[in-house]
Amino acid sequence: MSQHTTHSPAQSGDLVIDVRDARRRYGAPASSRKGASRGFDAVRGVDLQIHRGELFALLGTNGAGKTSLMEMIEGIAAPSGGSIRVLGKDPFMERSEVRRHTGIMLQDAGFPADLTVKDMAKAWAGTLTDPRPVAEALDLVDLGHRADVAIQSLSGGERRRLDLALAVMGRPSVLFLDEPTTGLDPESRIAAWDLIASLRDAGTTIMLTTHYLDEAARLADRLAIMHHGQVVVTGTQSEIVSGYPSRIGATLPADAPPLPPELVRGLRGDGPRALVETDDLQGDLTRLLAWAQQHQVVLGDLDARASTLEQAFLSIAAQPRIDDRQPGHDQQPGALAPTTLRTAPKEHAA
Numbered sequence: 571m572s573q574h575t576t577h578s579p580a581q582s583g584d585l586v587i588d589v590r591d592a593r594r595r596y597g598a599p600a601s602s603r604k605g606a607s608r609g610f611d612a613v614r615g616v617d618l619q620i621h622r623g624e625l626f627a628l629l630g631t632n633g634a635g636k637t638s639l640m641e642m643i644e645g646i647a648a649p650s651g652g653s654i655r656v657l658g659k660d661p662f663m664e665r666s667e668v669r670r671h672t673g674i675m676l677q678d679a680g681f682p683a684d685l686t687v688k689d690m691a692k693a694w695a696g697t698l699t700d701p702r703p704v705a706e707a708l709d710l711v712d713l714g715h716r717a718d719v720a721i722q723s724l725s726g727g728e729r730r731r732l733d734l735a736l737a738v739m740g741r742p743s744v745l746f747l748d749e750p751t752t753g754l755d756p757e758s759r760i761a762a763w764d765l766i767a768s769l770r771d772a773g774t775t776i777m778l779t780t781h782y783l784d785e786a787a788r789l790a791d792r793l794a795i796m797h798h799g800q801v802v803v804t805g806t807q808s809e810i811v812s813g814y815p816s817r818i819g820a821t822l823p824a825d826a827p828p829l830p831p832e833l834v835r836g837l838r839g840d841g842p843r844a845l846v847e848t849d850d851l852q853g854d855l856t857r858l859l860a861w862a863q864q865h866q867v868v869l870g871d872l873d874a875r876a877s878t879l880e881q882a883f884l885s886i887a888a889q890p891r892i893d894d895r896q897p898g899h900d901q902q903p904g905a906l907a908p909t910t911l912r913t914a915p916k917e918h919a920a
């Protein structure tokens with residue numbers, strides 16, 4: 571399979587998806603004081619700008635609001651507040667115009683179970699203006715040999731691949747993929763990644779949600795991490811990761827002399843296992859090794875690791891929402907606790 575190569579981001583003039591302060595409330599409208607306590611704010615003021623030819627991944631904890639946000643961008647649901655534009659149009663109010671340029675892969679498309687794969691694909695192609703030939707679409711996801719099988723006889727992974735085939739059938743310029751590889755075996759996952767990357771390389775703008783950090787890391791030009799209805803951080807993987815410290819861990823003997831002051835500054839916790847957080851992994855590791863050499867200290871279980879997307883994600887996932895915490899703060903209800911990011915990730919140049 572082809573390895574994903576660095577993709578040059580699109581230019582600022584090519585804004586394809588523009589989300590400003592988007593909100594989605596389930597239940598009573600926010601304006602209804604009586605019902606306010608019964609409503610639930612699933613999306614709480616999200617801003618996102620996605621450019622032509624970009625592959626943008628939306629990550630988040632369970633229930634963070636990814637699907638609620640995606641449905642508004644796809645034009646399936648109206649926002650309760652803020653504005654959303656796709657290709658310069660309102661995807662909900664001008665749905666038919668936007669829809670002909672977009673492909674959507676939902677988490678559960680609910681196809682008629684007794685149709686064959688081929689008949690379903692033909693029926694879907696009949697609703698599109700310039701569809702790919704059915705055989706071509708099925709071959710893209712390696713389902714050509716299952717064309718005459720009833721949908722109900724497909725495995726979960728095959729059904730997911732059929733979803734993907736139908737989403738790309740209309741040669742969309744904007745593709746929305748909600749957890750596209752959930753349920754796929756490793757081989758099919760890699761094949762799906764290759765297909766998604768090749769569509770992006772051909773100029774398709776792609777927004778996907780995923781729970782797989784490796785999928786986002788491998789495919790996405792930029793990504794966002796959502797938590798409790800808000801986007802906590804947006805950027806390239808390296809921008810996001812650079813906001814989190816690298817770590818050095820070592821177990822020190824009880825009679826070890828004091829560590830150098832540069833390392834003491836990053837020291838977390840106490841006890842025999844020293845854990846140092848650092849923005850200068852190489853420098854501080856060198857200092858630690860020089861110190862150990864000088865004082866003849868044996869460092870037990872020495873471990874040095876650069877920050878990772880997983881670390882960023884877990885750090886965000888661990889943040890309580892302000893309204894889950896003690897009262898007496900002066901932030902808006904629903905706001906997230908201050909992020910642990912130490913350097914603000916740079917937003918894609920607009």
Ligand SMILES: Nc1ncnc2c1ncn2[C@@H]1O[C@H](COP(=O)(O)OP(=O)(O)OP(=O)(O)O)[C@@H](O)[C@H]1O
Binds near residue numbers: 635637
């Ligand atoms: N129709 C609804 N009515 C009320 N609350 C809802 C409704 N749909 C979703 N929610 C709530 O909104 C929140 C966000 O849900 P959403 O499905 O958008 O999150 P998600 O990030 O896609 O989650 P997951 O990763 O688990 O699929 C959750 O707390 C969910 O329970």
